[in-house]
Every structure is written in structure tokens, then in C-alpha cells.
Amino acid sequence: MLGLAQLPFAILYAVADGFYVLLNYVIRYREKVVLENLRNSFPEKSALEIQQIRKDFYRHFSQVLVETLKLAAMTDAELRRRVVIRNPELLSGPFAEGRTVLALGSHAGNWEWILPSGALEFPGRAYGVYKPLSNSFFEDFLYRLRTRSGAKLIPMRDTLRDLIRRRGEGRAMSMLTDQAAGPEDRPYWTTFLNQETSFYTSADRLAAQFNCPVVYVNIQRVKRGYYDLIIEPLHDGTTPLDKEAFVLTEAFARHLEKSVQAAPAAYLWTHRRWKHKR
Structure with a gap:
């Protein structure tokens, strides 16, 4: 490869x-x-x-x-040239205050370029939550690609432990939260793209517990091989949150729906997003 x-x-x-x-x-x-x-x-x-x-x-x-x-052979300079980060101050401000920002993304655009690009823009501050693969070859290959620019990966099961251990460190924790949440995940149900849809609610729980600012990350194709990585605010991390109200998950669903409707071909339609029923 x-x-x-x-x-x-x-x-x-x-x-x-x-x-x-x-x-x-x-x-x-x-x-x-x-x-x-x-x-x-x-x-x-x-x-x-x-x-x-x-x-x-x-x-x-x-x-x-x-x-x-x-990504396995691209230089840092070329990746910087091909991905332009919009509104980076939404991250750099909280970083200066020693706060962890939850960056909620999805499988749209080129999601694999998000974390390496963020690691170049914010050295030492880009972390990604991921689910390890069962296939050892692809697990090792993707791990090396995702960390090639200095980003750190956090296994999904270790998310809470990592937030506790690194409390007070200014950084971004990237989470792709658009996969199908099952009954065991305590999902939030809402209408998304004309269908009842289950969403993971970890952003609401973690933001409420750790007072994290939360942003929506949308990587849009400008032309072939070039993207805008747009950061949009969802929560400033200072207003108290009711973790059972799921206002962040609902806001994420609405932002994602708008993104998909604007560029439907750029979303990952091959996964069974709606396999669970209420």
C-alpha cells in the first residue's frame, strides 16, 4: 500500500x-x-x-x-495546502484556558483527513476517540495514518478515564458520532433525514460533567483533493447543561442534517445508519 x-x-x-x-x-x-x-x-x-x-x-x-x-506518503506541507481550517479560534481560545473541547464530526467529506489536519494546526492538542478494529492489519494501518501528524488516539472504552487523567490540558477530543447507537448505548431518538434515528449521547454527558466547550466539525470538498474544515460552535462550556435534555445531541443532528442535505453524495451511505428501531 x-x-x-x-x-x-x-x-x-x-x-x-x-x-x-x-x-x-x-x-x-x-x-x-x-x-x-x-x-x-x-x-x-x-x-x-x-x-x-x-x-x-x-x-x-x-x-x-x-x-x-x-496520507501514508503525503507531506505535512501538502496536507496543510489541501485542508483549510475555518474558525480555528473556536479551539485555540479554550486551549489557552486549559480546556478540553469536544469536536463532533461525522462520516462525510473526507473524515480521515480531519484528525491529521487538526494535529498540524494544533500540535500536541489533537486527540481522536476511535473503536479499534478486529482485523490487526487494518487496525495497524489506520492507526499509523491517523497519528501520522502527531495526533493521539483514545480507545472508545477509555474516553472517560482519559478526560479525568488529562483534566486541565488544553486539547480537542474528536468524536465521529453519526453511527447507529444501539439500545445498550442509551441513545437519544430524534427525526433525522425524515427518519426516526438513534444518536450517541456521550457528548451531552461528558460536556455536562467536565464543562467542555463543544463544536461541530464539517469537512466540505471544495474541489477534488481540496477541503474546507469548518468549525461551528455548539456549546461554550460555561452554561450549565442538563445531561438528560440532550440539547447538544439534538444540535449535532440538526447541523449534520443540514450538511448532508447540502452535499448528499459526500455522506457515507453504505453503513446501516437506521438498523435500530425505537
């Missing part, structure tokens, strides 16, 4: 075009799941429009695959 990552972007995007043909026309990767998700999320769209979003999604997904692979 490292040899492939050494190739110029122009050649890698030609490889991505091949991936697109394979995913869209040959193996039809999770096509049933993708179409069901799109039809339920956009009932107002015609069958032709749904098929166009499906094709655009496979093309975007193919490009994200090679862009993620490219």
Missing part, C-alpha cells in the same frame, strides 16, 4: 475512477443499503435523482479511498 501511496494524485485519481467502475457497475457495493438509505432520507426526490446521488456517492467514496491511502 505504501508503494501505491507514493503515486502522484493525478494517477491515484485515475485509480479512483477504476474503483468507481468496480463499486458502481461490477460488484455494486452495498447497493441495496445505499438505495434504501437514500430513498428514505429524500422521499421528495425522483427515482432518477436518487440514482444520480448513488452514482455521485460511489465516485466520491472512491476518491476518499485513495485520498486516505495517500
Whole structure:
């Protein structure tokens, strides 16, 4: 894989075009799941429009695959040039006060470029919560990609312990919180993309307990290989929170819904986001 990552972007995007043909026309990767998700999320769209979003999604997904692979060989300077961080002061301000900021993101745009880019902008302050993979090869490969710029990874089960241990350190804790929350996760239910949807509620609980500022992180494709990483405020960390009101989770759902509606092909439609029922 490292040899492939050494190739110029122009050649890698030609490889991505091949991936697109394979995913869209040959193996039809999770096509049933993708179409069901799109039809339920956009009932107002015609069958032709749904098929166009499906094709655009496979093309975007193919490009994200090679862009993620490219992390193994990309220089810091090139990554800085390709990802522009908007509103960084929403993080640097709390960092100066020794506060942990919860950065809530999703599987949209190129989510694998978020943490390495943040680590370059804020050296020593970028942490990511993740769920370790069972496949040791991919676990090791993705771990090295995600930490290539100096970011630190925190296994999901250690999140609370880490916050206690590092209380008073100015840093960002990145969390991708758009996966399907099961009954055991004490989910918050709300309407999202025209469907009853379960969300993880850890942001509300942790922000209430540790007085964390909370931001929404949205990485938008500007053009092929270039992104804006936009930081938006959700909570300033000073107003008292009722952890059972789930105002942060609801705010995250509304921000994410707006992002997906603006660029539907850039969302990860292959995962079974709505597999749980209330």
C-alpha cells in the first residue's frame, strides 16, 4: 500500500475512477443499503435523482479511498495546502484556558483527513476517540495514518478515564458520532433525514460533567483533493447543561442534517445508519 501511496494524485485519481467502475457497475457495493438509505432520507426526490446521488456517492467514496491511502506518503506541507481550517479560534481560545473541547464530526467529506489536519494546526492538542478494529492489519494501518501528524488516539472504552487523567490540558477530543447507537448505548431518538434515528449521547454527558466547550466539525470538498474544515460552535462550556435534555445531541443532528442535505453524495451511505428501531 505504501508503494501505491507514493503515486502522484493525478494517477491515484485515475485509480479512483477504476474503483468507481468496480463499486458502481461490477460488484455494486452495498447497493441495496445505499438505495434504501437514500430513498428514505429524500422521499421528495425522483427515482432518477436518487440514482444520480448513488452514482455521485460511489465516485466520491472512491476518491476518499485513495485520498486516505495517500496520507501514508503525503507531506505535512501538502496536507496543510489541501485542508483549510475555518474558525480555528473556536479551539485555540479554550486551549489557552486549559480546556478540553469536544469536536463532533461525522462520516462525510473526507473524515480521515480531519484528525491529521487538526494535529498540524494544533500540535500536541489533537486527540481522536476511535473503536479499534478486529482485523490487526487494518487496525495497524489506520492507526499509523491517523497519528501520522502527531495526533493521539483514545480507545472508545477509555474516553472517560482519559478526560479525568488529562483534566486541565488544553486539547480537542474528536468524536465521529453519526453511527447507529444501539439500545445498550442509551441513545437519544430524534427525526433525522425524515427518519426516526438513534444518536450517541456521550457528548451531552461528558460536556455536562467536565464543562467542555463543544463544536461541530464539517469537512466540505471544495474541489477534488481540496477541503474546507469548518468549525461551528455548539456549546461554550460555561452554561450549565442538563445531561438528560440532550440539547447538544439534538444540535449535532440538526447541523449534520443540514450538511448532508447540502452535499448528499459526500455522506457515507453504505453503513446501516437506521438498523435500530425505537
